[in-house]
Amino acid sequence: MSASEGSPPTMREVAAHAGVSVMTVSRALHDDPRVSPRTRARVLAAAEELSYRRNELARSLRLGRPSGMLGLVVTNLANPFYSQLALGVETLAAARGMKVVLSNTGDDVERERQIVSDLAAWRVEGMIVVPAGRDQSHLDSPQLNGIPVVLAARPPADIAVDCVLLDDYGGAKEATARLLASGHQRIGFLSPPAVWNSAERLRGFRSVMEAAGIDLDERFVRCEQRDVTAAERTAQELLALTNSPSAFFCANSRNAIGAYRAARGTNQDIALSCFDDFELADMLGLSLSVVSYDPAAIGRESARLLLSRIDAASNSKDGLPPRRIVLPTTVVDYGPEADGRKGCPAGASAPSWRRSATRPGTP
Amino acid sequence: MSASEGSPPTMREVAAHAGVSVMTVSRALHDDPRVSPRTRARVLAAAEELSYRRNELARSLRLGRPSGMLGLVVTNLANPFYSQLALGVETLAAARGMKVVLSNTGDDVERERQIVSDLAAWRVEGMIVVPAGRDQSHLDSPQLNGIPVVLAARPPADIAVDCVLLDDYGGAKEATARLLASGHQRIGFLSPPAVWNSAERLRGFRSVMEAAGIDLDERFVRCEQRDVTAAERTAQELLALTNSPSAFFCANSRNAIGAYRAARGTNQDIALSCFDDFELADMLGLSLSVVSYDPAAIGRESARLLLSRIDAASNSKDGLPPRRIVLPTTVVDYGPEADGRKGCPAGASAPSWRRSATRPGTP
DNA sequence: TTGTAAGCGTTATCAC
DNA sequence: GTGATAACGCTTACAA
Numbered sequence: 001m002s003a004s005e006g007s008p009p010t011m012r013e014v015a016a017h018a019g020v021s022v023m024t025v026s027r028a029l030h031d032d033p034r035v036s037p038r039t040r041a042r043v044l045a046a047a048e049e050l051s052y053r054r055n056e057l058a059r060s061l062r063l064g065r066p067s068g069m070l071g072l073v074v075t076n077l078a079n080p081f082y083s084q085l086a087l088g089v090e091t092l093a094a095a096r097g098m099k100v101v102l103s104n105t106g107d108d109v110e111r112e113r114q115i116v117s118d119l120a121a122w123r124v125e126g127m128i129v130v131p132a133g134r135d136q137s138h139l140d141s142p143q144l145n146g147i148p149v150v151l152a153a154r155p156p157a158d159i160a161v162d163c164v165l166l167d168d169y170g171g172a173k174e175a176t177a178r179l180l181a182s183g184h185q186r187i188g189f190l191s192p193p194a195v196w197n198s199a200e201r202l203r204g205f206r207s208v209m210e211a212a213g214i215d216l217d218e219r220f221v222r223c224e225q226r227d228v229t230a231a232e233r234t235a236q237e238l239l240a241l242t243n244s245p246s247a248f249f250c251a252n253s254r255n256a257i258g259a260y261r262a263a264r265g266t267n268q269d270i271a272l273s274c275f276d277d278f279e280l281a282d283m284l285g286l287s288l289s290v291v292s293y294d295p296a297a298i299g300r301e302s303a304r305l306l307l308s309r310i311d312a313a314s315n316s317k318d319g320l321p322p323r324r325i326v327l328p329t330t331v332v333d334y335g336p337e338a339d340g341r342k343g344c345p346a347g348a349s350a351p352s353w354r355r356s357a358t359r360p361g362t363p
Numbered sequence: 364m365s366a367s368e369g370s371p372p373t374m375r376e377v378a379a380h381a382g383v384s385v386m387t388v389s390r391a392l393h394d395d396p397r398v399s400p401r402t403r404a405r406v407l408a409a410a411e412e413l414s415y416r417r418n419e420l421a422r423s424l425r426l427g428r429p430s431g432m433l434g435l436v437v438t439n440l441a442n443p444f445y446s447q448l449a450l451g452v453e454t455l456a457a458a459r460g461m462k463v464v465l466s467n468t469g470d471d472v473e474r475e476r477q478i479v480s481d482l483a484a485w486r487v488e489g490m491i492v493v494p495a496g497r498d499q500s501h502l503d504s505p506q507l508n509g510i511p512v513v514l515a516a517r518p519p520a521d522i523a524v525d526c527v528l529l530d531d532y533g534g535a536k537e538a539t540a541r542l543l544a545s546g547h548q549r550i551g552f553l554s555p556p557a558v559w560n561s562a563e564r565l566r567g568f569r570s571v572m573e574a575a576g577i578d579l580d581e582r583f584v585r586c587e588q589r590d591v592t593a594a595e596r597t598a599q600e601l602l603a604l605t606n607s608p609s610a611f612f613c614a615n616s617r618n619a620i621g622a623y624r625a626a627r628g629t630n631q632d633i634a635l636s637c638f639d640d641f642e643l644a645d646m647l648g649l650s651l652s653v654v655s656y657d658p659a660a661i662g663r664e665s666a667r668l669l670l671s672r673i674d675a676a677s678n679s680k681d682g683l684p685p686r687r688i689v690l691p692t693t694v695v696d697y698g699p700e701a702d703g704r705k706g707c708p709a710g711a712s713a714p715s716w717r718r719s720a721t722r723p724g725t726p
Numbered sequence: 727t728t729g730t731a732a733g734c735g736t737t738a739t740c741a742c
Numbered sequence: 743g744t745g746a747t748a749a750c751g752c753t754t755a756c757a758a
Contacts, residue, residue, distance in 0.1 A: 006508070006509055007508070007509065008483075008486070008508040008509075008510075009508065051505065051506055051507075051508055053480065053483050053484045053508070054484055055424075055484070055486060056484045056485045056486070057420055057423065057424055057430060057485065057486050058424055060420065061418075061420055061421050061424055067420060069464070072465075076450075077446050077447075077449055077450040077453065078443075078446065078447050078450050078659070080441070080443050080446065082446075083440050083441065083443065083445075083446030083449070084440075084441050086440055086446070086465070087439075087440040087441050087467060090440065090465060090466065090467050091467070094466065094467070099464050099466070099481070099482075099485065100464065100465050100466070101432070101462050101463065101464055101465070102435075102449070102453060102463050102464070102465040103453065103457065103462070103463070104450060104453050104454070104457070117416065118462070119462075120371075120416050121416045121417055121418070121419045122419045122420060122431075122462065123371070123418060123419070123420050142414065143414055144414070145369070145370070145371040145372065145414055145416070146369055146370070146371075147371075228642075257642060257643065260646075261646070264646070278642065279591075279620060279641065279642070279643075280620065280642075280643050283623075283624070283627070296441070
């Protein structure tokens with residue numbers, strides 16, 4: 001027999017049911033040794049019967065503790081990059097018995113400000129934020145009464161907080177270098193509108209081109225493509241130029257796939273290099289290098305930093321300076337097998353996380 | 364000048380700072396008209412100066428309201444299916460000013476039980492759960508003291524709760540029918556180990572085969588492939604049989620991509636039909652039909668049902684029977700263009716959600 | 727217009 | 743061993 005619907009039972013009801021005081025119930029549920037085995041049994045039975053569960057809200061209020069919650073604020077959960085990041089955060093939080101409150105900003109700074117304020121009002125113990133813009137004043141420590149913040153995937157702008165970044169610059173340099181090593185000189189750059197990551201990737205690209213003494217044709221730098229279709233159109237434009245690019249470096253896989261589609265439409269032999277490993281990358285039938293990395297690791301590292309801040313705060317050992325962790329990238333070459341067959345079996349040369357169960361589709 | 368670190372200020376501190384009573388602060392922050400403009404101003408100034416934020420935990424405790432939170436429990440957030448579902452939930456929750464507490468079970472029922480109990484202890488107002496197994500007793504209403512539950516993507520087993528499902532059966536039937544219409548009779552079925560969804564898809568497949576009077580070769584039914592590599596291996600095995608399949612129906616895109624890889628390795632002309640639309644589906648150079656759908660819609664519908672339950676509970680209009688919503692699927696044909704070029708431009712014939720910003724990769 | 731008292735569900739402290 | 747009392751931060755009800 002269990003509770004008959006309605007609002008959750010309180011300690012008072014359990015106490016009444018067991019014929020003891022509230023305090024005894026509290027103690028029994030805490031395995032306090034001072035309560036006699038007999039009463040403890042009675043209390044537990046009553047609690048069981050009512051499906052009683054301690055109200056953690058009330059508990060944490062009384063204890064003065066915060067909430068046992070972490071806030072996680074991302075820009076677009078539909079993007080696997082952020083959902084894998086979220087999984088990384090959840091994993092570490094769960095291991096510490098903490099809950100994760102998830103919000104999506106859609107890259108809207110105003111919404112971000114609102115959400116962050118909300119999370120603070122709910123007394124989360126800390127937040128991991130993928131900041132939407134350069135206005136980050138609302139993420140600063142005094143604003144938040146000392147609730148620690150870690151920025152993920154994008155760096156702080158004028159605020160003193162920890163952050164975990166990807167080596168966008170280094171990855172872009174290495175990927176560009178591969179194209180140069182294959183003899184390409186006229187290289188197009190495709191990216192979405194510049195958030196910080198794309199800008200870093202462009203910076204890496206430029207740096208290598210410059211170091212190689214190549215005079216970059218500025219018409220080849222196009223940073224407006226948000227989706228595959230736009231990328232395909234832009235790539236077509238570039239390929240139609242006289243003295244068109246012989247290769248593209250793409251700041252993400254959407255742009256790379258667009259470039260691939262455009263390349264298929266010409267007879268030109270185009271090489272590709274891009275960020276973000278993707279399914280079927282080895283079956284494209286053209287030369288492709290991808291900058292690969294583990295988004296979940298960004299989440300895990302962010303959570304690790306955040307938890308250490310939370311611990312530091314409770315030990316009043318506050319004062320360590322903002323930390324910045326930069327996670328490495330790996331470049332994977334997918335050869336230009338004639339028609340996409342043989343060579344590199346799926347995941348063979350790819351880093352381990354490629355092989356994890358992150359592929360699209362229902363279970 | 365703002366607050367000097369430390370734990371968040373309380374109303375008492377704001378009151379002291381403004382030289383008024385706690386009650387006046389409460390009223391001022393609520394825009395209660397009974398407080399004079401002068402004092403209101405003083406209070407707001409003090410609050411501002413201390414970066415005061417109402418403690419929503421304490422507030423909701425006093426109000427007897429639950430927490431303004433929804434619980435969301437998924438099996439694998441790294442799978443875009445579930446992260447898009449999560450985004451759907453978050454969108455509706457945010458529109459109602461509610462927070463989402465996110466947990467990942469990794470398909471472990473024991474963890475699910477623990478998480479659900481936790482969420483109840485934190486007094487979430489309701490939960491959306493992708494159940495990991497057939498033991499769902501912990502999701503039943505009495506167990507949860509009347510906290511409403513909605514199951515997403517998988518049906519209830521012996522419990523009376525709302526659920527939102529995909530039309531796995533219907534989608535599978537239609538996709539199989541396409542293969543039959545193209546003249547295929549020897550069709551292999553590939554799926555991951557049977558959770559409910561895959562089983563339904565197999566049921567749809569069998570039903571159409573049977574209706575067509577085709578005697579299904581049971582060697583062709585293989586339900587063990589969790590990832591692309593395993594699927595490729597299995598498909599290779601089947602293709603090596605005498606009288607091998609001329610087509611595959613795959614229960615998800617991982618199996619489809621495996622089958623594609625295997626098909627590329629033979630000279631046979633293989634047709635494919637599968638669940639889950641995926642990038643580059645139109646560039647594969649073989650006949651492919653995909654069952655497409657919107658995972659975010661599952662999340663949105665689940666949230667809608669859950670919120671309506673929550674409203675019903677507060678209106679004590681409780682008593683409507685469990686509802687079951689089945690969301691439709693669409694079959695998209697990607698023609699067998701010679702080498703993956705021309706025809707169907709990306710997303711042209713695909714449903715609108717294909718074009719949304721759900722493509723992999725960093726922003 | 728403002729302040730006081732009581733209580734939401736829990737626990738620390740002190741009494742019995 | 744067990745129970746009364748006060749308090750966490752806030753708000754409703756009532757008094758001034």
